Amino acid sequence: MNARVAARRVHRKQAMANNDKPVPPPTPIERPPAPRPASEQPFDPMPARGPDAPESNEKVAALESFRDHPRGAVLTTDQGLPIAHTDDTLKAGVRGPSLLEDAHFREKITKFDHERIPERVVHARGAGAHGYFRLYEPLPELTRAAFLNDTSARTPVFVRFSTVVGSRGSADTVRDVRGFATRFYTREGNFDLVGNNMPVFFIQDGIKFPDVIHAVKPEPANEIPQAQSAHDTFWDFVSLVPESAHMVMWVMSDRAIPRSLRMMEGFGVHTFRMIAASGASVLVKFHWRPVLGAHSLVWDEAQKLAGKDPDFHRRDLWNAIETGAFPEYELGLQVMAEGDELRYGFDLLDPTKLVPEELVPVRRIGRMVLDRNPQSFFAEVEQVAFHLGNLVPGIEVTDDPLLQARLFSYLDTQLLRLGGPNFHEIPINRPLAPVANHQQDGFHRDTINVGTASYHPNSIGSGCPFLAGGAGFVHRREAVHGELTRRRSESFRDHFSQATLFVASQSPAERRHLIEALSFELGKVTRKPIRERMLGILREIDPGLAAAVSANIGVPVPTGPVQVPEGTSPPGPRGDNGGVVASRALSLEHQPRDSIATRKIAMLVADGFDGAAAARVHAELVRGRAIVEVVAPVLGPVTPESGAALEADKTLAAAASVLYDAVFVPGGAASVARLEQSGDAVHFLQEAFKHGKAIAAAGEAVELIVLAELGESVLAGEGAEVRDDVIVDHGLVTARGAAALPALAEAFCEAIAQHRHWQRNVDAVPA
Numbered sequence: 001m002n003a004r005v006a007a008r009r010v011h012r013k014q015a016m017a018n019n020d021k022p023v024p025p026p027t028p029i030e031r032p033p034a035p036r037p038a039s040e041q042p043f044d045p046m047p048a049r050g051p052d053a054p055e056s057n058e059k060v061a062a063l064e065s066f067r068d069h070p071r072g073a074v075l076t077t078d079q080g081l082p083i084a085h086t087d088d089t090l091k092a093g094v095r096g097p098s099l100l101e102d103a104h105f106r107e108k109i110t111k112f113d114h115e116r117i118p119e120r121v122v123h124a125r126g127a128g129a130h131g132y133f134r135l136y137e138p139l140p141e142l143t144r145a146a147f148l149n150d151t152s153a154r155t156p157v158f159v160r161f162s163t164v165v166g167s168r169g170s171a172d173t174v175r176d177v178r179g180f181a182t183r184f185y186t187r188e189g190n191f192d193l194v195g196n197n198m199p200v201f202f203i204q205d206g207i208k209f210p211d212v213i214h215a216v217k218p219e220p221a222n223e224i225p226q227a228q229s230a231h232d233t234f235w236d237f238v239s240l241v242p243e244s245a246h247m248v249m250w251v252m253s254d255r256a257i258p259r260s261l262r263m264m265e266g267f268g269v270h271t272f273r274m275i276a277a278s279g280a281s282v283l284v285k286f287h288w289r290p291v292l293g294a295h296s297l298v299w300d301e302a303q304k305l306a307g308k309d310p311d312f313h314r315r316d317l318w319n320a321i322e323t324g325a326f327p328e329y330e331l332g333l334q335v336m337a338e339g340d341e342l343r344y345g346f347d348l349l350d351p352t353k354l355v356p357e358e359l360v361p362v363r364r365i366g367r368m369v370l371d372r373n374p375q376s377f378f379a380e381v382e383q384v385a386f387h388l389g390n391l392v393p394g395i396e397v398t399d400d401p402l403l404q405a406r407l408f409s410y411l412d413t414q415l416l417r418l419g420g421p422n423f424h425e426i427p428i429n430r431p432l433a434p435v436a437n438h439q440q441d442g443f444h445r446d447t448i449n450v451g452t453a454s455y456h457p458n459s460i461g462s463g464c465p466f467l468a469g470g471a472g473f474v475h476r477r478e479a480v481h482g483e484l485t486r487r488r489s490e491s492f493r494d495h496f497s498q499a500t501l502f503v504a505s506q507s508p509a510e511r512r513h514l515i516e517a518l519s520f521e522l523g524k525v526t527r528k529p530i531r532e533r534m535l536g537i538l539r540e541i542d543p544g545l546a547a548a549v550s551a552n553i554g555v556p557v558p559t560g561p562v563q564v565p566e567g568t569s570p571p572g573p574r575g576d577n578g579g580v581v582a583s584r585a586l587s588l589e590h591q592p593r594d595s596i597a598t599r600k601i602a603m604l605v606a607d608g609f610d611g612a613a614a615a616r617v618h619a620e621l622v623r624g625r626a627i628v629e630v631v632a633p634v635l636g637p638v639t640p641e642s643g644a645a646l647e648a649d650k651t652l653a654a655a656a657s658v659l660y661d662a663v664f665v666p667g668g669a670a671s672v673a674r675l676e677q678s679g680d681a682v683h684f685l686q687e688a689f690k691h692g693k694a695i696a697a698a699g700e701a702v703e704l705i706v707l708a709e710l711g712e713s714v715l716a717g718e719g720a721e722v723r724d725d726v727i728v729d730h731g732l733v734t735a736r737g738a739a740a741l742p743a744l745a746e747a748f749c750e751a752i753a754q755h756r757h758w759q760r761n762v763d764a765v766p767a
């Protein structure tokens with residue numbers, strides 16, 4: 001702990017001690033309420049959580065000196081003046097004018113008036129979490145970075161996930177890129193890995209960033225639409241800038257609508273450099289791999305979620321951490337030899353290209369666990385300031401022109417967003433490593449620099465602080481020369497081959513979704529020439545894709561070559577991506593599908609449900625660490641045919657199938673008869689079915705499936721399987737007899753683990 005933090009702690013303790021003095025004896029009204037049941041306890045800032053408990057997270061502990069626990073404190077002004085009354089302003093007479101003399105009123109309103117800071121220019125909507133990173137094995141041959149060489153270190157991290165386009169209050173599930181920014185609080189300083197959930201980007205040079213962002217953001221005249229790319233300006237831009245083709249395929253794919261922030265990959269995007277203690281360097285790409293696998297929503301579901309629960313991702317992350325289901329991601333590296341920048345048939349400095357894993361496999365080097373929610377959204381999530389330039393010895397940048405632009409942009413924007421040059425002193429931004437330099441003063445300076453010498457070199461201050469020598473950050477030795485130019489490298493001109501690779505790697509269902517997404521988005525473009533120009537780009541990527549979209553959007557696929565405006569990089573010869581024509585890693589179909597952990601299951605019941613069936617399936621789901629919610633026509637106890645009542649978690653009116661991963665309906669004649677009368681219940685099932693979700697029905701509930709018109713087409717459908725009297729038909733699991741319950745529960749869990757069942761024919765199913 002440095003002296004400043006220690007002093008602050010003493011001050012805090014004194015303040016709390018002082019606060020104790022004026023606390024009046026509790027009146028009957030002020031007496032603390034009776035203890036609440038454990039499930040209703042307020043968030044305990046420091047709960048014990050086992051050997052890897054966050055108490056051992058140094059960053060979380062360091063934040064303690066800044067935390068303000070108001071327990072037992074008396075209300076004061078910011079000057080510490082105890083306040084006796086805060087519900088009425090000071091007035092001249094009870095019905096008279098308010099008086100300027102009321103300092104408490106003025107302070108309270110002034111502070112309120114200034115509560116907001118500018119939202120981020122991009123990535124304004126986000127959610128964050130604390131956690132830690134552990135390394136699997138030292139990597140001395142790759143890097144001298146201390147945290148990548150010490151397997152005993154438990155490096156604290158703070159992660160912020162975000163969408164790019166929408167403003168702070170926009171919905172979580174919009175079609176967009178997700179930011180995946182990670183700060184490692186290492187003992188050599190903060191290392192920020194500021195990535196996205198897609199491995200490439202729209203543009204090759206950062207000077208075009210304002211253009212692509214202006215194009216995708218709401219249109220300037222009317223600020224419409226919010227958090228959407230489905231409008232003319234975005235498609236106008238990308239149809240004129242063919243280097244965006246590859247990224248456009250990612251954004252139109254299922255990757256842009258993740259099921260959960262816990263179920264999406266992360267990528268550093270650019271090629272970075274790692275430098276070993278020997279001075280040897282390699283080129284690397286960073287990857288995050290979620291342990292639960294990457295999974296996505298369905299577009300119709302994502303749109304409905306934006307209304308039913310705009311905080312869907314934020315809530316999912318928060319609840320998972322609160323309930324101890326800590327999100328985990330493995331950190332992976334693709335390592336390429338220095339000098340191999342052009343070896344793979346494209347340029348490693350071009351951020352519109354990924355390195356197919358068939359050419360360079362991903363080596364998993366460690367695991368990150370997110371195990372603590374922030375305590376103050378504003379103090380931690382809103383004020384965290386990531387910066388690509390926050391590097392540690394052993395990790396460096398490359399000449400990727402997008403990366404180079406980012407090195408300028410983040411610090412620059414944060415100077416305004418966080419109100420001056422001292423935002424590194426905001427608790428969440430403070431490194432754990434000691435800070436000592438001659439930088440000083442400016443708005444909101446917290447540190448009291450002691451001493452006379454605020455320059456280097458000095459003798460008056462005994463030469464402090466000293467240079468770190470070999471332990472410090474030393475830039476790599478690299479010869480840099482070249483003519484002044486704004487030209488784009490010829491090696492950056494293959495704009496289509498990787499877009500083609502991405503499309504070729506999709507499963508049939510993913511390809512269908514891609515066509516639907518493009519048809520939806522371009523269907524909203526009002527100007528025909530833009531739609532047509534975009535089809536020209538699609539034709540270069542995949543003529544079949546272009547034809548399918550063309551059939552939906554009322555314009556023909558153009559025949560001539562792709563034209564670009566003057567100054568825009570025209571497409572050049574296509575590369576062959578090192579001979580890779582389809583890559584497994586690019587399809588979500590090959591993601592892990594072996595767990596139902598943290599999946600949310602709705603159990604639809606009404607009075608008279610079959611308690612034994614409900615208990616049997618519930619037990620199996622909970623054993624797999626799924627989360628079961630009881631959804632009933634009304635709140636309160638729901639009584640089974642026999643046995644103990646269940647408490648309803650949600651009503652059919654308040655819940656919606658889109659909030660769940662799967663649905664189970666136990667039998668019980670009275671319960672099923674009641675649900676059959678409920679349009680909400682039937683709609684719930686139809687919608688879940690349409691979205692490819694696992695559905696199980698037992699006993700009389702099979703009739704509900706038939707009523708919802710899911711039965712006739714699917715119970716005897718092609719590909720259905722009968723196991724121990726259980727019919728398993730593309731994720732629809734039904735059994736009439738009680739003896740089949742164990743097999744039904746097992747088959748249901750298997751179906752949930754599959755995530756979605758795309759083989760169903762759902763075109764005719766209403767939703």
Ligand code: HEM
Pocket residue numbers: 119120121122123126160161162178179180181194195196200201205206207209268269270351384385386402405406409410413414417
């Ligand atoms: C590979 C391309 C890029 C990726 C992966 C990326 C990623 C991110 C992420 C994850 C954030 C959110 C940080 C947070 O949660 O606080 C962010 C914010 C931001 N990015 Fe980027 N970005 C990219 C390109 C660029 C470029 C080219 C620029 C400008 C030249 C830029 C400018 C910004 C700005 C201004 C912010 C807001 C930062 C703040 O207010 O704290 N980004 N970016």
